Amino acid sequence: MRGSSFLEKASSELPGAIIGSNLEAIDPWIEVVAERIAEVSQWLKKTPESLFDSLECITAIDWFEPDAKKAAKVQWKPHIEMVYHLWSTVARASIVIKTNLPRWKGDVVGQLPEIPSVTGVWRTADWHEREVFDLSGIFFIGHPDLRRILCPEDWVGYPLRRDYEMPLEYHGIRAR
Amino acid sequence: MAQMVDDDPRIIEFDVRTDEMLVNMGPQHPSTHGVLRLVLRTDGEIVSQVESHIGYLHRCAEKIGENLTPRQWIPYTDRMDYLAAMNMNLGWSLTVEKLMRYQVSEKARHLRVLIAELGRLASHLVGMGAYGLDLGTFSPFLYAFREREKILDLFEETCGARLTYSYLTVGGATADLPPGWLEKCEAFLDQFTPLIAEYHSLLTTNAIFVKRTAAIGILSEALAIDYGCSGPVLRGSGVDQDLRRDGESIYTSMYDGYAFEVVVQKNGHYPRDHAYPPVPREAVVGDSWHRFYVRMLEVVQSVDLIRQAMDRYSACRGPLGEPLKINEKLPVGDAYLETECPRGQMGFYLVGDGTPIPWRARARSSSFSNLSVLHELCRGCLIADVPAIVGSLDIVMGEIDR
Numbered sequence: 001m002r003g004s005s006f007l008e009k010a011s012s013e014l015p016g017a018i019i020g021s022n023l024e025a026i027d028p029w030i031e032v033v034a035e036r037i038a039e040v041s042q043w044l045k046k047t048p049e050s051l052f053d054s055l056e057c058i059t060a061i062d063w064f065e066p067d068a069k070k071a072a073k074v075q076w077k078p079h080i081e082m083v084y085h086l087w088s089t090v091a092r093a094s095i096v097i098k099t100n101l102p103r104w105k106g107d108v109v110g111q112l113p114e115i116p117s118v119t120g121v122w123r124t125a126d127w128h129e130r131e132v133f134d135l136s137g138i139f140f141i142g143h144p145d146l147r148r149i150l151c152p153e154d155w156v157g158y159p160l161r162r163d164y165e166m167p168l169e170y171h172g173i174r175a176r
Numbered sequence: 177m178a179q180m181v182d183d184d185p186r187i188i189e190f191d192v193r194t195d196e197m198l199v200n201m202g203p204q205h206p207s208t209h210g211v212l213r214l215v216l217r218t219d220g221e222i223v224s225q226v227e228s229h230i231g232y233l234h235r236c237a238e239k240i241g242e243n244l245t246p247r248q249w250i251p252y253t254d255r256m257d258y259l260a261a262m263n264m265n266l267g268w269s270l271t272v273e274k275l276m277r278y279q280v281s282e283k284a285r286h287l288r289v290l291i292a293e294l295g296r297l298a299s300h301l302v303g304m305g306a307y308g309l310d311l312g313t314f315s316p317f318l319y320a321f322r323e324r325e326k327i328l329d330l331f332e333e334t335c336g337a338r339l340t341y342s343y344l345t346v347g348g349a350t351a352d353l354p355p356g357w358l359e360k361c362e363a364f365l366d367q368f369t370p371l372i373a374e375y376h377s378l379l380t381t382n383a384i385f386v387k388r389t390a391a392i393g394i395l396s397e398a399l400a401i402d403y404g405c406s407g408p409v410l411r412g413s414g415v416d417q418d419l420r421r422d423g424e425s426i427y428t429s430m431y432d433g434y435a436f437e438v439v440v441q442k443n444g445h446y447p448r449d450h451a452y453p454p455v456p457r458e459a460v461v462g463d464s465w466h467r468f469y470v471r472m473l474e475v476v477q478s479v480d481l482i483r484q485a486m487d488r489y490s491a492c493r494g495p496l497g498e499p500l501k502i503n504e505k506l507p508v509g510d511a512y513l514e515t516e517c518p519r520g521q522m523g524f525y526l527v528g529d530g531t532p533i534p535w536r537a538r539a540r541s542s543s544f545s546n547l548s549v550l551h552e553l554c555r556g557c558l559i560a561d562v563p564a565i566v567g568s569l570d571i572v573m574g575e576i577d578r
Contacts, residue, residue, distance in 0.1 A: 124404030
């Protein structure tokens with residue numbers, strides 16, 4: 001089943017969930033409503049035409065306010081973009097899901113943006129979501145054990161945020 | 177011990193009530209392959225739960241990638257999977273080329289196959305030797321490193337480095353092979369090929385080795401896919417997938433015209449396994465023994481591919497082509513690419529914003545996903561089997577922690 005007909009089927013079975021797509025991109029992607037990511041994932045995994053049974057990667061991209069020199073050129077408003085790369089071991093095909101989140105929940109600095117967890121769909125999401133939580137500061141609703149994974153548990157801040165500043169010291173160790 | 181844990185492996189030793197104990201293993205344990213810390217919940221000798229703590233080698237390479245141009249980031253990819261640095265260079269280079277829609281010359285294409293397969297050979301040799309070490313036999317390690325040393329010598333001649341090469345780069349390679357290199361490589365392969373049988377006799381059919389690995393840490397096909405396992409771990413579970421054949425066209429086109437069969441068991445047989453010891457009766461698909469055996473057969477496959485690549489490379493006339501400028505501007509857009517590294521599918525994700533420096537560089541590690549399945553494999557096993565299972569996953573912590 002090729003791109004456009006598959007997209008039609010998805011849009012009709014998941015009304016309102018898919019709000020954008022680009023099948024001509026280098027990696028064809030669909031954009032979904034953040035709150036319905038788990039539902040769309042479940043559908044993509046179970047639908048016989050696709051069977052995207054393997055989650056490869058979860059990435060959070062921090063589209064931070066551009067600096068003054070570039071501000072005129074860019075069109076984006078500050079936000080976080082979540083990118084899920086899926087792979088089907090049956091059809092040997094891939095698809096990308098994208099979804100947008102605010103940088104902070106309710107625009108209150110320090111309040112992590114929230115998105116439903118997909119651990120119930122693919123178990124590999126467990127560690128990947130922990131990593132995204134750890135480095136990019138995204139809260140995954142429904143994750144069974146959301147702890148830092150790469151940084152120490154008492155680390156402060158989210159290093160892959162664009163406005164992150166390395167602490168001066170960590171337990172008496174000079175950090176910068 | 178298997179009969180004691182027939183139903184729910186967590187209900188253990190129910191006749192003898194013993195106390196549960198938390199055993200800390202690592203991060204400086206020799207058989208955790210680097211700095212991996214495992215916390216085992218044990219009841220007597222039986223492990224009921226394993227929790228992995230990672231991150232001891234975390235350098236936030238992705239953050240560094242947001243501050244350097246793709247070619248400047250190549251040395252950081254070396255330091256992820258430092259046992260297969262050539263393959264990591266290749267994965268990142270191809271991702272950048274995918275975003276830029278750039279095609280390297282045919283000569284560079286064959287050079288890359290040649291170097292990548294040689295890298296796979298070196299990596300699997302370490303995998304085999306270190307696995308023996310995990311199980312308490314020292315000699316295979318020495319034999320494996322003896323041969324790996326010769327590959328490192330060959331690599332040293334190409335780029336001057338022995339471990340972190342940065343040789344394959346965006347747009348080809350930093351330099352062409354030096355004169356006389358192919359003859360040395362040929363001589364190495366001629367000397368190496370008969371030794372493979374020797375390695376098999378050292379480990380594959382060794383009674384103790386079989387007892388320690390067969391039917392230990394069985395990973396079912398469904399579980400392997402669910403956890404995103406890849407590479408020999410996935411193929412050891414009987415899933416017929418190898419990105420060199422099934423991947424994206426920019427990667428598979430490198431292997432166009434090459435003859436190779438994916439190493440996976442079909443109808444109880446591996447491709448061309450008649451020359452090598454048969455699968456022992458005790459082994460079950462998906463266990464540690466099968467993961468090891470897949471690696472051993474991939475060694476043969478790589479030797480084969482190297483020979484083919486050498487023929488094709490030497491048939492190519494003309495120059496190799498210059499790599500791209502170090503500050504080449506990236507187009508706006510994103511590209512994700514996975515390549516088949518020795519440890520599994522290593523993915524790189526690149527977001528460009530029109531400047532030479534990527535907006536986001538992401539590395540999806542294969543060992544990371546392979547290790548995340550560990551707690552499933554270790555449920556109900558003996559403490560002594562934990563190193564046997566961890567070793568069979570063949571992880572590299574530099575790649576997991578990045």
